[in-house]
Amino acid sequence: MTEVxxxxxxxxxxxxxxxxxxxxxxxxxxxxxxxxxxxSFRAEPGKVLALLGENGAGKSTLLKVLSGDIKPDExxxxxxxxxxxxxxxxxxxxxxxxxxxxxxxxxxxxxxLENIYCGDLPATKAGFLKKKxxxxxxxxxxxxxxxxxxxxxKLGRLSTAHQQMVEIMKAYRRDSQIIAFDEPTASLxxxxxxxLFDLIQRLKEQGKIILYVSHRLAEIFQITDEIVVLxxxxxxxxxxxxxTNEAELIKAMVGRDIGDTYSSLKRNDxxxxxLLEVNNLTTDAVHDVSFKLRRGEIVGFAGLVGAGRTExxxxxxxxxxxISGEVILDGEKxxxxxxxxxxxxxxxxxxxxxxxxxxxxFRSVQDxxxxxxFKKMRKGLILxxxxxxxxxxxxxxxxxxxxxxxEKLVVELSGGNQQKVILGRWTSELLTTKLLILDxxxxxxxxxxxxxxxxxxxxxxxxxxxxxxISSELPEVINIAxxxxxxxxxxxxxxxxxxxATEEKVMSLAMLD
Amino acid sequence: xxxxxIKRITRNKAFSxxxxxxxxxxxxxLLNHNYFVxxxxxxxxxxxxxxxxxxxGLACLMMSGSIDLSAGAEGCFGGVLVALFLRTGMNWILAxxxxxxxxxxxxxxxxxxxxxxKLMPFISTIAMSSIYxxxxxxxxxxxxxxxxxxxxxxxxxxxxxxxxxxxxxxxILMVIYGLMLNYTKFGRRLILCGGNRTAxxxxxxxxxxxxxxMFANCGAISALAGAILAARMNNGGPRAVLGAEMDxxxxxxxxxxxxxxxxxxxxxxxxxxxxLVNSFNxxxxxxxxxxxxxxxxxxxxxxxxxxxxYFRESRRQKALKQGAKV
Ligand SMILES: Nc1ncnc2c1ncn2[C@@H]1O[C@H](COP(=O)(O)OP(=O)(O)OP(=O)(O)O)[C@@H](O)[C@H]1O
Ligand SMILES: [Mg+2]
Numbered sequence: 001m002t003e004v005x006x007x008x009x010x011x012x013x014x015x016x017x018x019x020x021x022x023x024x025x026x027x028x029x030x031x032x033x034x035x036x037x038x039x040s041f042r043a044e045p046g047k048v049l050a051l052l053g054e055n056g057a058g059k060s061t062l063l064k065v066l067s068g069d070i071k072p073d074e075x076x077x078x079x080x081x082x083x084x085x086x087x088x089x090x091x092x093x094x095x096x097x098x099x100x101x102x103x104x105x106x107x108x109x110x111x112x113l114e115n116i117y118c119g120d121l122p123a124t125k126a127g128f129l130k131k132k133x134x135x136x137x138x139x140x141x142x143x144x145x146x147x148x149x150x151x152x153x154k155l156g157r158l159s160t161a162h163q164q165m166v167e168i169m170k171a172y173r174r175d176s177q178i179i180a181f182d183e184p185t186a187s188l189x190x191x192x193x194x195x196l197f198d199l200i201q202r203l204k205e206q207g208k209i210i211l212y213v214s215h216r217l218a219e220i221f222q223i224t225d226e227i228v229v230l231x232x233x234x235x236x237x238x239x240x241x242x243x244t245n246e247a248e249l250i251k252a253m254v255g256r257d258i259g260d261t262y263s264s265l266k267r268n269d270x271x272x273x274x275l276l277e278v279n280n281l282t283t284d285a286v287h288d289v290s291f292k293l294r295r296g297e298i299v300g301f302a303g304l305v306g307a308g309r310t311e312x313x314x315x316x317x318x319x320x321x322x323i324s325g326e327v328i329l330d331g332e333k334x335x336x337x338x339x340x341x342x343x344x345x346x347x348x349x350x351x352x353x354x355x356x357x358x359x360x361x362f363r364s365v366q367d368x369x370x371x372x373x374f375k376k377m378r379k380g381l382i383l384x385x386x387x388x389x390x391x392x393x394x395x396x397x398x399x400x401x402x403x404x405x406x407e408k409l410v411v412e413l414s415g416g417n418q419q420k421v422i423l424g425r426w427t428s429e430l431l432t433t434k435l436l437i438l439d440x441x442x443x444x445x446x447x448x449x450x451x452x453x454x455x456x457x458x459x460x461x462x463x464x465x466x467x468x469x470i471s472s473e474l475p476e477v478i479n480i481a482x483x484x485x486x487x488x489x490x491x492x493x494x495x496x497x498x499x500x501a502t503e504e505k506v507m508s509l510a511m512l513d
Numbered sequence: 514x515x516x517x518x519i520k521r522i523t524r525n526k527a528f529s530x531x532x533x534x535x536x537x538x539x540x541x542x543l544l545n546h547n548y549f550v551x552x553x554x555x556x557x558x559x560x561x562x563x564x565x566x567x568x569x570g571l572a573c574l575m576m577s578g579s580i581d582l583s584a585g586a587e588g589c590f591g592g593v594l595v596a597l598f599l600r601t602g603m604n605w606i607l608a609x610x611x612x613x614x615x616x617x618x619x620x621x622x623x624x625x626x627x628x629x630x631k632l633m634p635f636i637s638t639i640a641m642s643s644i645y646x647x648x649x650x651x652x653x654x655x656x657x658x659x660x661x662x663x664x665x666x667x668x669x670x671x672x673x674x675x676x677x678x679x680x681x682x683x684x685i686l687m688v689i690y691g692l693m694l695n696y697t698k699f700g701r702r703l704i705l706c707g708g709n710r711t712a713x714x715x716x717x718x719x720x721x722x723x724x725x726x727m728f729a730n731c732g733a734i735s736a737l738a739g740a741i742l743a744a745r746m747n748n749g750g751p752r753a754v755l756g757a758e759m760d761x762x763x764x765x766x767x768x769x770x771x772x773x774x775x776x777x778x779x780x781x782x783x784x785x786x787x788x789l790v791n792s793f794n795x796x797x798x799x800x801x802x803x804x805x806x807x808x809x810x811x812x813x814x815x816x817x818x819x820x821x822x823y824f825r826e827s828r829r830q831k832a833l834k835q836g837a838k839v
Contacts, residue, residue, distance in 0.1 A: 127698050
């Protein structure tokens with residue numbers, strides 16, 4: 001059997017200890033977008049450097065340049081002053097750079113252990129695996145992470161958070177000198193976030209260079225030493241974390257002050273009659289869930305990832321079967337067998353997992369936005385292009401979706417912009433929605449747009465629609481929702497009015513220890 | 514402990530397939546008591562060895578994320594070629610090796626269309642299948658080429674104990690490839706490629722190189738399977754091997770190799786699935802189902818396997834989405 005010789009030898013790492021990473025004058029264009037324009041910065045060993053910027057600012061593209069996945073149009077990357085030329089990802093790995101992508105790159109049907117190694121398995125010269133060494137190393141890594149995961153478990157059976165941790169282990173195992181994280185906390189629960197931050201601290205002490213991308217400013221202040229702010233593919237500034245503050249960062253990112261997000265919201269103050277009533281709803285994953293939602297009300301669901309919030313709304317929406325209990329919409333008892341029935345009855349669900357459930361990745365932005373309302377855009381037998389364009393334009397404007405044309409394929413958008421396309425789809429005025437369900441709508445969305453999304457939620461409520469808003473980010477649920485329902489382990493553990501809700505109260509209900 | 518042991522056994526795919534196979538045996542035995550006669554069992558082993566050998570190359574290729582629908586035609590051409598080589602008076606070992614080499618070339622041509630020209634494997638290998646099949650007809654002028662009795666034909670007709678030699682060759686190959694898939698770095702990388710091409714690329718694995726090797730391998734093994742069939746039949750004919758690639762694919766899919774990429778399987782499971790498919794086909798013959806109808810039921814079986822594969826895949830996706838609890 002011919003051996004494909006691309007194995008990664010970590011001893012040969014060009015990026016030795018104590019060497020700085022220099023990104024010099026990097027530019028990269030995609031058709032219609034300048035994703036990066038003359039970006040230069042320097043990252044020092046033993047420091048954590050944050051990359052900050054709006055959706056589509058070019059953060060992920062920059063990391064892909066570092067991982068050898070994308071070739072820049074100009075500029076170079078230097079490690080310890082030595083210019084690096086990457087024709088393929090393997091060369092970046094050999095140079096000591098590991099990048100953890102925004103979208104997990106794992107194989108669900110393979111074991112945790114094999115995913116940690118990702119093909120770079122220890123083997124004899126003849127190519128036979130050293131199974132014992134494999135097991136021991138994997139067990140050691142899992143233990144160093146302080147997680148209880150069986151290395152022989154199939155990856156697909158792990159929770160999303162644990163899968164994300166496996167993705168991080170993959171990079172950790174290579175023991176690279178430079179490790180870049182692209183929004184690693186987007187799908188982690190608090191427990192894993194703590195583990196991750198401890199890990200980053202340790203890596204820092206070992207003198208490694210860490211690059212860290214996140215839209216959560218609190219995290220940036222907690223773990224980073226320096227911040228590079230990108231806007232529209234250009235570098236705005238590089239500053240020391242200790243010498244800056246949130247307002248300054250937001251201004252650099254967005255280009256204007258956005259003020260206090262929550263207090264400047266125009267909220268709805270007139271509640272109508274009851275729109276949705278859920279009584280003792282029980283499914284495979286949730287038990288005995290009851291709540292009421294009035295017209296014009298925003299009900300927030302708080303809780304840890306996996307608490308059963310998504311499952312509640314899926315059951316209401318007809319995506320999961322209901323075992324017992326009832327759902328009453330507009331005074332009528334309903335039991336949707338299929339999401340299509342729910343949509344016809346005026347419910348829209350914007351799902352949490354855009355990659356799996358929402359977007360048609362290889363279709364245009366326009367098709368994705370117009371998908372549920374194609375029926376209403378027919379002119380005889382053909383689709384009315386003008387109407388489609390008008391609708392898409394509205395969505396693009398409302399959410400400032402960064403796309404050069406409406407024809408651009410959704411896969412080619414940045415992560416946050418993909419999320420915005422989904423939001424645009426489900427909030428279009430052509431849908432006669434009475435009840436809008438948004439599951440983690442702000443995941444991966446930049447601060448400026450987040451504020452706009454909050455206002456859109458309030459506007460929907462002002463129009464008299466009911467809104468269910470699920471979020472794992474505590475501050476936003478307790479500040480946006482009129483009523484906050486906290487879930488734990490498939491049960492509702494508490495219901496609070498916005499005036500009474502504090503982070504501590506919600507947290508203790510969500511953990512219930 | 515005990516409970517989990519029983520659970521593990523029942524969740525084991527090979528085990529559940531074996532149960533289904535016994536059920537198939539019993540049903541056909543009830544329909545016709547000749548079903549279990551030893552000779553008939555030898556027949557099952559013989560026919561399994563053809564589709565089974567092809568299934569080895571095909572399954573490995575499918576696990577790496579591609580497919581070769583010309584495997585049967587490659588086998589057919591292989592059988593014709595070995596007969597032609599032997600007719601020139603060539604040493605049989607040399608003739609066999611040359612045939613396998615031709616199989617490698619056929620596989621590489623398939624790989625060229627898929628990897629270099631970026632054609633869809635489904636379409637391009639169907640096209641090549643038609644070409645290879647036609648070549649077999651052309652070079653033989655549509656007749657069968659006889660092979661004289663000799664050491665080569667014993668490869669097809671010999672026995673060790675009750676086991677026909679072709680069956681033993683298939684089992685040995687299955688063991689070798691099973692070990693390759695599970696115990697070598699190459700094998701694991703191959704499966705990784707099929708499971709997530711992007712992840713493999715980012716880890717520095719060359720997907721094209723691996724599928725090229727697996728295409729060549731599939732061609733070689735199919736040609737070998739065709740040659741062994743020729744040895745068993747004492748001739749190489751342009752219409753031999755017909756439909757064997759379909760049985761091979763059915764066995765691979767029932768055995769857990771996904772048509773949609775990402776599914777993997779041990780050779781053991783494929784082996785059981787193969788016996789199941791061939792017992793079924795053989796049973797149809799024994800109860801004297803018209804041979805045209807046999808093709809209908811074989812096609813039906815493949816459709817069934819694909820449906821099962823589809824549901825397996827969507828369940829897997831669902832488990833993934835919900836992040837089945839730890
Ligand atoms: N493969 C591609 N083809 C075309 N355009 C692309 C491609 N990848 C990225 N882009 C474009 O490049 C720009 C920068 O995208 P990038 O993914 O780097 O943004 P980002 O800063 O990571 O944003 P986010 O916070 O949303 O993840 C975007 O406008 C995006 O549409
Ligand atoms: Mg990004």
